[in-house]
Amino acid sequence: MELNTIKDAFDRVVKKQKLSSSKSQDMIERVSQEIEQALSRMQSVVGTTSQPDHKVVLAEVKTKLKEMSPLSQLDNPQKELSVALNKYPKILEKSFNPDISKAYRNVDFDVHTVNQILASHFYREGLFDIGDCFIEEAQEPEYADKKSPFLELFRILEAMKSGELEPALEWAATNREKLDQSGSNIEIQLRRLQFIDILQKKGRDEALKYCRKYMTPCAHLCMPDIQKLMACLLWAGRLESSPYYDLFAPHHAEKLAEELAQQYCKLLGESYESPLSTTIAAGVQGLPTLLKLMNVMTGRKQEWQNMKHLPVPVDLDKELQFHSIFVCPVSRDQASEENPPMLLSCGHVLCKQSITKLSKNNSTRPFKCPYCPTEVEVAHCRQLHF
Structure with a gap:
């Protein structure tokens, strides 16, 4: 699902940011510690005859800092964070397509x-x-x-x-x-x-x-x-x-x-939930599927708005399902009075038209269930009523 993909990408960005921040803070503390130690050495013997050569102390600090190589240590975490940050907006743009005008049918609404x-x-x-x-x-x-x-x-x-x-x-x-x-x-x-x-x-x-x-x-x-x-x-x-x-x-x-x-x-005589809120909630859940369908149909130069039924199921949460429906797993057509759901002898359910095609319109000819090895006869299929 798109939301899982977005969450994973966001978690990666957060992880890289925390790692980069932690390494940066650690390196700053180490550099500060070396500088403070050098200052302490130079100040601890001020006024004594054994005052050290400041140039020697500074040279030692320079050597230690060169060995620590703070810039190269911070370079990799920063690059990894930069890559994650650059990918994240692209994932957002891909998942939240701002142009949703092609993802709905042209329906004449009653303004009133x-x-x-x-x-x-x-x-x-x-x-x-x-x-x-x-x-x-x-x-x-x-x-x-x-x-x-x-x-x-x-x-x-x-x-x-x-x-x-x-x-x-x-x-x-x-x-x-x-x-x-x-x-x-x-x-x-x-x-x-x-x-x-x-x-x-x-x-x-x-x-x-x-x-x-x-x-x-x-x-x-x-x-x-x-x-x-x-x-x-x-x-x-x-x-x-x-x-x-x-x-x-x-x-x-x-x-x-x-x-x-x-x-x-x-x-x-009103629903407890606002019809407008329910419609929007269902639309938000169904929009990603419709956007994918729109992209596929555009690539194939097909107009899905002219279809009687959607060629793909739109999964909605249980609270947004108000009527029992059946979509044939073979033809992807929604069941209707002319094309009712039929129970096969093996227990699987297909729409009547799919059974007719599988049996080649021969009621006495057995056919194999597309979901199990069972041989089924049309005469043994029974219509289901929801």
């Missing part, structure tokens, strides 16, 4: 959809002033409706950061039915966190009253949580040393705030 994605991104990132300015300049006033929900979300999250759970609890209570349908128990988690807060600030009695009022009615859904909270009463005043410290640890509150944001976006 793009504007909506940008406005939504600003609002979901809390950049409300920028979002308002963008909508005004893009003349897309209908997208201002995106602002209000995210304003409420940020108000809830800011309150949670300061330890106030009431706005979050109000939202959870208002959307209780929808949250139950999605299988979320975030209201119970918020109640549990507030119980701990009351126990620490107001004591056992107030915490017990809170539990009876808000958690007992839903005991059938959260009995294990209630049991843990009742056990916390025994550790009042020393919860930090209790077995239940995780219930109110800072990381727990942070995870709860993240889960609330996910559920909030889910009820809005």
